[in-house]
Amino acid sequence: MRYGRQMIRTPNEKGVIAAAQSIAAILPPTPLLPAEIGGVTVHVKAENLQPIGAFKIRGGWWRLSNLSEAERASGVVAVSSGNHAQGVAWAAKRLGIKAAIVMPRDAPQVKLDNTKALGAEVVLYERPGEDRDAVAAKLIEERGGVLVHAFGDPWVIEGQGSAGIEAAQQLGREPSRLIACCGGGGLAAGLSLACPSAAIHVVEPVGWDMVGQALSTGEVVQVAPDAPSTICDALQPNATKPLNLSVLSGRAEPGVAVTDDEVRHAQRWAFANLRIVTEPGGAAALAAALAGKVPLDEGTVILVTGGNADPARFAETIAASVDTVTQA
Numbered sequence: 001m002r003y004g005r006q007m008i009r010t011p012n013e014k015g016v017i018a019a020a021q022s023i024a025a026i027l028p029p030t031p032l033l034p035a036e037i038g039g040v041t042v043h044v045k046a047e048n049l050q051p052i053g054a055f056k057i058r059g060g061w062w063r064l065s066n067l068s069e070a071e072r073a074s075g076v077v078a079v080s081s082g083n084h085a086q087g088v089a090w091a092a093k094r095l096g097i098k099a100a101i102v103m104p105r106d107a108p109q110v111k112l113d114n115t116k117a118l119g120a121e122v123v124l125y126e127r128p129g130e131d132r133d134a135v136a137a138k139l140i141e142e143r144g145g146v147l148v149h150a151f152g153d154p155w156v157i158e159g160q161g162s163a164g165i166e167a168a169q170q171l172g173r174e175p176s177r178l179i180a181c182c183g184g185g186g187l188a189a190g191l192s193l194a195c196p197s198a199a200i201h202v203v204e205p206v207g208w209d210m211v212g213q214a215l216s217t218g219e220v221v222q223v224a225p226d227a228p229s230t231i232c233d234a235l236q237p238n239a240t241k242p243l244n245l246s247v248l249s250g251r252a253e254p255g256v257a258v259t260d261d262e263v264r265h266a267q268r269w270a271f272a273n274l275r276i277v278t279e280p281g282g283a284a285a286l287a288a289a290l291a292g293k294v295p296l297d298e299g300t301v302i303l304v305t306g307g308n309a310d311p312a313r314f315a316e317t318i319a320a321s322v323d324t325v326t327q328a
Contacts, residue, residue, distance in 0.1 A: 044270075158193070
C-alpha cells in the first residue's frame, strides 16, 4: 500500500506550530466560549463552527498542503464516516487535488451530501461487514494515490493539534487540561504536542473506548465483535494506531467513556447554554464534563469537535427533556 512520506515521519511540536500558522493564514479562529459547569468557569472550543462543521479541516489542510507535486498529481484517498471526509475534500478542492473518500453506507446523509458537494468522489462500504481500510487499499492499488489516514498520519495529528495552539492564544496561557472527543486519537495526540504541560483527557463512547483501553494496556486493542451501538458515528474506529498510542502514552490521563444519554444531554445543554449545534460525537467531551467524569478547573478547555448533526435526529434530541438542560 502506498502511504506517501508519512511512514518515515514522527509528529512533533514544531510541526504543530507550523500547522497552526498555516491554518491561521486561511481560516479565522473558532470561538473559545466561557461556560459554567458545576460552579466552575471553563472554556468550550467551538470547532463545530469550522467551514465544514468540524475540526477535521485542520488535519486535512495540513496533510494535503504538505504533499509533494508528484503526490498531488496522483490524488488522495481517505477513509471517514464524514468529518475527515469533508476536511480532506475541502482541502483537496482548494488545492486542486483529486480526492476519493471511502465512507460507510450508513453515514449521516448530511455528511455524505456535504462531501460530494465539495467535489470529492464518495466510495461506499458496508458497516459492519466490510473492512474500510481494505477498500481504501484496493482503490490505491488500482488507481494510485496517497492515503490520508483520519488519525494515524503525522501531518494530520499536527494539524489537529493546531486547535490547542489556537486555544492557548485565546486563553492567554496554556490550558491546564484539554478534554477531547476521541475516535482514533489524532486530535488528542496533536493536543498533547501543542500543549505539553496540559493534562489530556480522551473521551469515547461506551464500548468504543479503544484509545482508553490501549492507554490502559499499553498496546493497540481491537473493538469487541459485540460492541454496543452508539449514536456517536464519528467515534467508531476499530482500533487506534501505534503512532497515536506512542504519542499519548505517558501524556494522556486514563480514558473516559460516555453513554448515549449523556451525549444527548450534552447536545441539549450546548444548544440551550451556548446556542450551538453539536453532533453526537462532537459533544462527547462536553458530556464527560457535565457528567462529572473528568476534573474541571478554570484553565480547562473542552473541545466541541463537530456540528454535522442529522437535522431530524437533532430536533428529536432537543425536544426531549428541555426542562433539564440548564442543570450542569
